[in-house]
Amino acid sequence: MSAQAATSLPAPAARPAMVGAGIALAAAVVGIVIPFVFTSPVTLSLATQGLMNAILATSVGFLIRQLGFVSFGHATFFGMGAYATGLMLKHTGLPLEVIMPLAVLLPAAFAFVVGLVVVRVSGVAFSMLTLAIAQVFYEIVVKWRDFAGGDDGLSVNLPTRVFGLPTTLFQEPGDMFRIVWVTLVVILFLLFLLARSRFGRLCFAIKDNEERARFIGYRTLLPRAIVFAISAAIGGTGGVLFLLYNGFVSPDVLHWTMSGSALIMAIIGGAEFLIGPAIGAVVFLAAKDKLGDVTEHWQAIIGITLILVTVKWPHGLVGSVWHWTTRRGRGGRA
Amino acid sequence: MLMHILNGFVYGGLLYILSVGLVLIFGLRRVVNFAHGGLFMIGAYVGYAVAMHAGFFTGLAAAIAALAILGILLDIGVFRPLQRHDPLLTVLVTFGILLILEDLVRSVWGKDYVSVQVPQLLAGNVDFLGLQYPVYRLAVIALALITMGGLTLWLKRSAIGLHVRASSVDAVTTAMQGVNTDRVSATVVGIGAALAGMSGVVAGPLLTLSPSMGSYILVDCFIVVVVGGLGSFTGAFLAAMAIGQIHNFGIVYLPWAASSIPFLIMIGVLIWRPQGFAGGASS
Amino acid sequence: MNAPAMNKPALQGIGLSRHYGGFAALRGVDIAVPAGEIRGLIGPNGAGKSTLIDVLSGRANRWSGQVLMGGDDISRQSPQVRRRRGMARSFQRTSIFPNLTVREQLELASFQGDGGGVDEVLEQLHLDGFGRTPASELSYGDQRRLDLALALIGRPRVLLLDEPAAGLTVQESLDLARLLRDLVKSWGVTVLLVEHDMEVVFSICDRITVLHLGELLMEGTPDEVRKSPEVIRAYLGRAAH
Numbered sequence: 140m141s142a143q144a145a146t147s148l149p150a151p152a153a154r155p156a157m158v159g160a161g162i163a164l165a166a167a168v169v170g171i172v173i174p175f176v177f178t179s180p181v182t183l184s185l186a187t188q189g190l191m192n193a194i195l196a197t198s199v200g201f202l203i204r205q206l207g208f209v210s211f212g213h214a215t216f217f218g219m220g221a222y223a224t225g226l227m228l229k230h231t232g233l234p235l236e237v238i239m240p241l242a243v244l245l246p247a248a249f250a251f252v253v254g255l256v257v258v259r260v261s262g263v264a265f266s267m268l269t270l271a272i273a274q275v276f277y278e279i280v281v282k283w284r285d286f287a288g289g290d291d292g293l294s295v296n297l298p299t300r301v302f303g304l305p306t307t308l309f310q311e312p313g314d315m316f317r318i319v320w321v322t323l324v325v326i327l328f329l330l331f332l333l334a335r336s337r338f339g340r341l342c343f344a345i346k347d348n349e350e351r352a353r354f355i356g357y358r359t360l361l362p363r364a365i366v367f368a369i370s371a372a373i374g375g376t377g378g379v380l381f382l383l384y385n386g387f388v389s390p391d392v393l394h395w396t397m398s399g400s401a402l403i404m405a406i407i408g409g410a411e412f413l414i415g416p417a418i419g420a421v422v423f424l425a426a427k428d429k430l431g432d433v434t435e436h437w438q439a440i441i442g443i444t445l446i447l448v449t450v451k452w453p454h455g456l457v458g459s460v461w462h463w464t465t466r467r468g469r470g471g472r473a
Numbered sequence: 474m475l476m477h478i479l480n481g482f483v484y485g486g487l488l489y490i491l492s493v494g495l496v497l498i499f500g501l502r503r504v505v506n507f508a509h510g511g512l513f514m515i516g517a518y519v520g521y522a523v524a525m526h527a528g529f530f531t532g533l534a535a536a537i538a539a540l541a542i543l544g545i546l547l548d549i550g551v552f553r554p555l556q557r558h559d560p561l562l563t564v565l566v567t568f569g570i571l572l573i574l575e576d577l578v579r580s581v582w583g584k585d586y587v588s589v590q591v592p593q594l595l596a597g598n599v600d601f602l603g604l605q606y607p608v609y610r611l612a613v614i615a616l617a618l619i620t621m622g623g624l625t626l627w628l629k630r631s632a633i634g635l636h637v638r639a640s641s642v643d644a645v646t647t648a649m650q651g652v653n654t655d656r657v658s659a660t661v662v663g664i665g666a667a668l669a670g671m672s673g674v675v676a677g678p679l680l681t682l683s684p685s686m687g688s689y690i691l692v693d694c695f696i697v698v699v700v701g702g703l704g705s706f707t708g709a710f711l712a713a714m715a716i717g718q719i720h721n722f723g724i725v726y727l728p729w730a731a732s733s734i735p736f737l738i739m740i741g742v743l744i745w746r747p748q749g750f751a752g753g754a755s756s
Numbered sequence: 757m758n759a760p761a762m763n764k765p766a767l768q769g770i771g772l773s774r775h776y777g778g779f780a781a782l783r784g785v786d787i788a789v790p791a792g793e794i795r796g797l798i799g800p801n802g803a804g805k806s807t808l809i810d811v812l813s814g815r816a817n818r819w820s821g822q823v824l825m826g827g828d829d830i831s832r833q834s835p836q837v838r839r840r841r842g843m844a845r846s847f848q849r850t851s852i853f854p855n856l857t858v859r860e861q862l863e864l865a866s867f868q869g870d871g872g873g874v875d876e877v878l879e880q881l882h883l884d885g886f887g888r889t890p891a892s893e894l895s896y897g898d899q900r901r902l903d904l905a906l907a908l909i910g911r912p913r914v915l916l917l918d919e920p921a922a923g924l925t926v927q928e929s930l931d932l933a934r935l936l937r938d939l940v941k942s943w944g945v946t947v948l949l950v951e952h953d954m955e956v957v958f959s960i961c962d963r964i965t966v967l968h969l970g971e972l973l974m975e976g977t978p979d980e981v982r983k984s985p986e987v988i989r990a991y992l993g994r995a996a997h
Contacts, residue, residue: 355864356839
């Protein structure tokens, strides 16, 4: 950084980033400790599933926050991550260490290519498209029995070790909880850094006023496609973890209701904030767990909640708390 | 071969009637009604329920009436209050409504598939261009053509039609002309919903009814509307027919890719014309 | 590549035409602005002034003709490439980034990575108290200046201004005009300025181009334009409708 910048601005990203890192570290430690305190495997298992959903919800929320686009089909990337892992395990001899990153890259690459076309349209058109993408993928997987097992799903055996650790870790609720928790914390921290970076600033600018962004000298297509790809990578990561945990994946993870739920979690929690969707996921699943036994009208309840939150509390839970405590609204800040 | 082509027109006809309703609603209210598939589904089930007691055509009439009312309520309750906000809010709310409608249908009729009988009057086959083809399907094609003709006439001749066309091009100025936009909108949305319902009832004997039928056809409807141009009525017709053919050929020759091909076409259209999506309107 | 040749105009449009629907917004307009000149662009409503700016800046589609900067043909270049080559513009309808702070957006616009020039511009445009303020919280007048600042930062070679004084009070407009003139003359920027406010135009422009119904009506010094019978007729003719 030049001397000019040093005298005219406070130290850029450095300090808040370090605070952020500190918080992330503390959060990670909390997550590692939790399974020692709450030992019930059922609870841990439920919580682990919840965290995987939180990762997907975070990917949806990130897209809303950074681009202003609402995706109705993000389960596609989650499913791609899961299916890619499973299919590569089943059909290729690649080691799991290689498969895992590839399975995250695949949805990202797909999203990038499709993104180049799709981010150019208006917000509503984008939403329609994402719904269509999700539906198409779902159909392909369901109908292509030979390849992906169709409705019956895909079941795989994990190799015994990965990165020098036994893969039984992935099946152990306590250990898996820690793994997914730490993954989520790392993802949130990286997104935090991204938002504060120059690239992140550019994306906020594009979201605010795409035309002016071009007229001040920036390409706007590539950054948006990249953000879409990052969002897909996050969703894909959730999917990879899902497969490793369950050893199994079925087309249900690609169904549009999965996308819809992730979206709703993001909105209930509040997409303005990085951590909002994750909180929304936790609340959503806790509620589902409690109410799910009581009622079969779960879908209607989601629908009603979505309507209420959209109309009455558009900032979601986290956002409402923030706005209430600070009495200042600035869209797009963590 | 001819049969496949005709089948393509049948599905295309259904898609057209459904999609043109979406286009009407968008033209007036500038919103994409994500609940549209749900309206289709409600129409199908209401038609089926009434038909069980009073015959197919009474069912059809009942569904159209019910959906018209539902549409008006939708306009008054959702579109009108949210019209000044970000259109995405309306999208989310209509999505919520779609979920509620699906739950409703599942509660009342269960989630198993339901089949509907072809009405007696239109049962059986007829000799058409050297082929034995079901009367009912020809009737569906005829209905689509009649709908298009009726809509075109209505848009060109009636006062409301003029308003709709004007609003499609420039909603703000049209609203300033002093016409009672709210009343016109409610009417048009009611018609759009009624069309969705009609499409649903008519689709009954052709597709099986299930609580997921709404979301299933919603995607094809979106594709039609994107490819045809969101503001364009003729576009919707041509696109629906094309998608109907492609979908059908897909099912016959490439089942696992049946949905993908229309989708790829949509992507192709968007590459070529990313803003063509808005038709004559600015978003 | 960077130093414009002394005899080539800094900004030039040749045979610029634009039609949409059946309407011809521009009909074969030629314009050439030498380096360092402040050129005014006036004309009655519907004359095609904004269209001309849009065509020159790369904002319009479906136009024909050629646009040159310093002798180089930039007709095919996108707005962001043009900006990087030194052509900046402001907007008639304020176009800023509401959710970014003033400083953040200016830093972004300076694309030098070290925020170079931001303080200078903030000071020149009287926005220095507002560095940390989100643009949405600024007054209309301040937002107009921010719109202008986004174009000025980085010292572009060619500046296209579309009614920068729109909506400003008389005093604000004159202040802006003076500010522009000082800045521009000290930087040696070439300016094409669309303005309805004749006070502003006549006070700072070196030469004025007059458009009428999409065509070039005349071009000359402020005095020549003020006295031109065709110009008077064009303006009065419209007013008499």
